[in-house]
Amino acid sequence: MKNLEELREIIRNSISNIDLNRSPQELYDPISYTLNLGGKRLRPSLCLLAADMVGGNIEDALPPAIGIEIFHNFTLLHDDIMDKAAIRRGKETVHIKWDENVAILSGDTMMALAYEYIMKAPQTLRTKVFSVFNKTAIEVCEGQQFDMNFETRDDVSIEEYINMIRLKTGVLLAGSLKIGAIIGGAEKETANKLYKFGENIGIAFQLKDDLLDVFSDVEKFGKTTGGDIISNKKTYLYLNAFELATGDDLSELTELSFSKTVDAKEKVKKVKAIYENLGIQQVTESKIEYYYQRAKKCLDEIKLSLEKKSELVKFAEILKRREM
Amino acid sequence: MKNLEELREIIRNSISNIDLNRSPQELYDPISYTLNLGGKRLRPSLCLLAADMVGGNIEDALPPAIGIEIFHNFTLLHDDIMDKAAIRRGKETVHIKWDENVAILSGDTMMALAYEYIMKAPQTLRTKVFSVFNKTAIEVCEGQQFDMNFETRDDVSIEEYINMIRLKTGVLLAGSLKIGAIIGGAEKETANKLYKFGENIGIAFQLKDDLLDVFSDVEKFGKTTGGDIISNKKTYLYLNAFELATGDDLSELTELSFSKTVDAKEKVKKVKAIYENLGIQQVTESKIEYYYQRAKKCLDEIKLSLEKKSELVKFAEILKRREM
Numbered sequence: 187m188k189n190l191e192e193l194r195e196i197i198r199n200s201i202s203n204i205d206l207n208r209s210p211q212e213l214y215d216p217i218s219y220t221l222n223l224g225g226k227r228l229r230p231s232l233c234l235l236a237a238d239m240v241g242g243n244i245e246d247a248l249p250p251a252i253g254i255e256i257f258h259n260f261t262l263l264h265d266d267i268m269d270k271a272a273i274r275r276g277k278e279t280v281h282i283k284w285d286e287n288v289a290i291l292s293g294d295t296m297m298a299l300a301y302e303y304i305m306k307a308p309q310t311l312r313t314k315v316f317s318v319f320n321k322t323a324i325e326v327c328e329g330q331q332f333d334m335n336f337e338t339r340d341d342v343s344i345e346e347y348i349n350m351i352r353l354k355t356g357v358l359l360a361g362s363l364k365i366g367a368i369i370g371g372a373e374k375e376t377a378n379k380l381y382k383f384g385e386n387i388g389i390a391f392q393l394k395d396d397l398l399d400v401f402s403d404v405e406k407f408g409k410t411t412g413g414d415i416i417s418n419k420k421t422y423l424y425l426n427a428f429e430l431a432t433g434d435d436l437s438e439l440t441e442l443s444f445s446k447t448v449d450a451k452e453k454v455k456k457v458k459a460i461y462e463n464l465g466i467q468q469v470t471e472s473k474i475e476y477y478y479q480r481a482k483k484c485l486d487e488i489k490l491s492l493e494k495k496s497e498l499v500k501f502a503e504i505l506k507r508r509e510m
Numbered sequence: 511m512k513n514l515e516e517l518r519e520i521i522r523n524s525i526s527n528i529d530l531n532r533s534p535q536e537l538y539d540p541i542s543y544t545l546n547l548g549g550k551r552l553r554p555s556l557c558l559l560a561a562d563m564v565g566g567n568i569e570d571a572l573p574p575a576i577g578i579e580i581f582h583n584f585t586l587l588h589d590d591i592m593d594k595a596a597i598r599r600g601k602e603t604v605h606i607k608w609d610e611n612v613a614i615l616s617g618d619t620m621m622a623l624a625y626e627y628i629m630k631a632p633q634t635l636r637t638k639v640f641s642v643f644n645k646t647a648i649e650v651c652e653g654q655q656f657d658m659n660f661e662t663r664d665d666v667s668i669e670e671y672i673n674m675i676r677l678k679t680g681v682l683l684a685g686s687l688k689i690g691a692i693i694g695g696a697e698k699e700t701a702n703k704l705y706k707f708g709e710n711i712g713i714a715f716q717l718k719d720d721l722l723d724v725f726s727d728v729e730k731f732g733k734t735t736g737g738d739i740i741s742n743k744k745t746y747l748y749l750n751a752f753e754l755a756t757g758d759d760l761s762e763l764t765e766l767s768f769s770k771t772v773d774a775k776e777k778v779k780k781v782k783a784i785y786e787n788l789g790i791q792q793v794t795e796s797k798i799e800y801y802y803q804r805a806k807k808c809l810d811e812i813k814l815s816l817e818k819k820s821e822l823v824k825f826a827e828i829l830k831r832r833e834m
Contacts, residue, residue: 268614291651294617295651297621298651313633320626320629328619331534
């Protein structure tokens with residue numbers, strides 16, 4: 187069995203070999219740019235890993251794995267327009283480097299390209315793979331819409347938030363594993379358990395992201411700590427703080443959230459102090475542990491040798507322990 | 511055999527029965543709005559017609575036909591963002607009625623929905639139908655990109671223009687017919703001839719659109735005559751005028767194109783006069799006739815009875831003769 191790093195290398199090679207030297211260049215250059223921005227290639231690597239661990243052929247899973255990565259990059263491209271983000275992976279986003287119209291249209295084309303690769307799954311499994319992928323694609327869009335809705339809502343529940351990150355982050359990790367498993371010839375139960383593993387790990391992953399935005403070293407994390415606080419993003423930390431705060435904490439939190447004059451650095455410092463006061467870090471860590479354990483349980487229930495499952499166990503632990 | 515109007519009715523019913531009562535509403539309401547704006551439902555009706563004329567089952571072709579119409583509406587939705595169009599079919603466009611982010615994301619979701627319906631083609635034909643559709647989807651994006659490129663280019667050739675409208679308008683009509691034919695069980699040659707028929711008719715259709723923008727009654731056409739002239743759109747008429755004009759005509763045309771002070775009504779009047787002087791209407795009409803004849807030839811070569819082909823003959827004639 188190959189380890190995740192070896193699989194990542196296969197994905198990297200395969201992506202760099204995609205021929206995007208097509209006309210019109212104005213459409214394909216941004217696609218090539220986007221696909222070559224790098225990134226962890228997590229989803230396609232997990233897809234190959236799933237195929238491998240259930241005893242299937244990595245080669246069979248490779249084109250759909252690439253399709254998943256193209257789709258993922260398409261969502262980032264369109265999300266960056268919606269979020270008005272100027273930088274992605276240290277480089278200008280497409281709508282800044284080119285323009286918004288180019289970003290919309292090259293994103294649309296990437297979506298079609300993603301389907302092209304998905305449909306290169308082995309003939310007999312094509313419909314099944316397509317169904318998992320398409321359900322996932324729609325759910326990712328739904329997650330993004332919920333995320334946008336939350337920006338202007340003041341009554342977002344923690345449950346709704348978890349469901350949003352499940353859709354926005356969980357299901358694509360889940361779908362990647364399930365598609366790999368299906369192509370590898372896994373039994374239905376195994377494929378579904380891998381799906382659930384991915385979904386839970388995805389939620390834990392996003393919660394960890396929320397946590398690291400506030401409680402991490404700038405040097406390690408690479409982005410300014412507290413970005414979510416500055417933008418009043420309704421993260422897991424934010425929602426729990428409002429749930430737990432009373433008295434002075436609550437009025438200060440409310441004031442800081444609505445104030446337009448408070449200095450950004452000052453705001454981060456003050457909100458962080460309230461979070462510490464309320465034990466938000468611990469609340470979040472315990473929720474991450476909860477989803478991590480749920481994921482682990484799915485993996486335990488899969489009827490495969492420990493050795494076959496070891497890469498995924500390692501992967502889950504790395505995600506849990508990551509500090510950036 | 512059913513006629514085009516009867517098929518259109520089947521499509522209309524089917525579209526109104528699509529269940530979009532899903533969450534989040536903010537994502538699905540704009541989709542429902544877009545799909546229920548009306549329109550001629552030309553592409554899906556042609557898809558059913560092709561299935562019917564080659565002796566196939568209309569019911570089998572219905573889901574992919576709906577997928578084609580969803581895709582077509584998705585392209586209109588995203589095109590309207592790119593063109594900053596405020597009105598579509600007499601109603602506010604999605605990015606105006608909601609906002610741009612909603613328009614991007616509900617468009618993306620429509621694309622996924624389109625694939626869902628495409629993949630409801632009969633199992634044994636699914637891959638084939640998918641291939642035709644996906645190639646078409648990518649080409650439509652390419653056509654839109656060429657169209658955007660042309661806005662800022664001064665050296666667009668007539669050949670390039672024809673290729674652009676082939677991609678933007680021709681291939682989806684063509685693909686609709688081919689998909690219907692494939693599902694109906696047509697021989698490869700028949701399916702390909704129907705494709706070519708659609709492609710040529712699509713080009714003729716767009717050229718007619720260009721013509722009607724300048725030479726038609728406002729009452730009949732429904733939109734202000736001369737919109738393309740006002741916006742300096744590089745239409746077939748525009749490109750030919752620049753190709754044919756010499757001396758005073760050329761300098762006046764150039765001046766009118768670049769002037770930012772000339773009154774819109776005055777500009778339309780003057781450009782139209784030059785077009786008349788140069789015989790641009792006749793040049794365009796003869797090109798429409800050329801593509802119409804090419805389409806007709808494809809149809810003639812299809813080995814089916816005249817009766818079976820009569821609906822498509824009628825359809826082509828209506829398109830050619832239309833005055834709005």
